[in-house]
Amino acid sequence: MTRRFTGDTLLIATHNKGKLEEMAHLLQPFGVKVVGAAEMNLPEPEETEDTFVGNARIKAHAAARATGLPALSDDSGITIDALDGAPGVYTADWAETGNGRDFMMAMTRANDELEAKSAPHPRLAQFRCTLVLAWPDGHDEVFEGVAPGHLVWPIRGAAGFGYDPMFVPEGYDVTFAEMDRWEKNKISHRARAVEKFVKGCFGG
């Protein structure tokens, strides 16, 4: 049986501003105040696992242990069919320059690797999100969401973050970066995972 979240403030164990904003927006109807890891001066733990759930557990448990509060982490990324699921858990690593993250570089790599495939190369991809809610006593709950779609080039749109400008969700003609936050939050991988979290932990 899923353990309920009963507090009024939820610690979101992420240092990604885009994720935090989306999460705050998604949780607004449930009257829970969200606070991010940066606001709490929490360090960024090393993500040493090779699965989304493994890394989400590292982030959630580190934050719960450090603060004594239940903490919700988000490990996410994009899986590209023609690249056998890459970059997957390494989605952020593809943007790493050694001096911060460059998502133009990461998206260019994804497109170049697709182009290098012998034709035809279907451009199907999925955004994936794994949320872990961890309590200071070590208990946790896992919630997953997937948004199917395809990748476009050149990139389009300026909203959102990360790989949003190259991802068109299934059933749409626009990229996530051409949608406003409200629209993306109706159908995204994160929205789908948050919906399960809300059902499980708020009974909503």
Ligand SMILES: O=P(O)(O)OP(=O)(O)OP(=O)(O)OC[C@H]1O[C@@H](n2cnc3c(O)ncnc32)[C@H](O)[C@@H]1O
């Ligand atoms: O680990 P935290 O602190 O939560 O923040 P992060 O940005 O490092 O997040 P991840 O380790 O989960 O890496 C996820 C990567 O996938 C990208 N990503 C995840 N969700 C996305 C979304 O909704 N739109 C665009 N890119 C996304 C994101 O930009 C990262 O590069």
Ligand SMILES: [Mg+2]
């Ligand atoms: Mg990370």
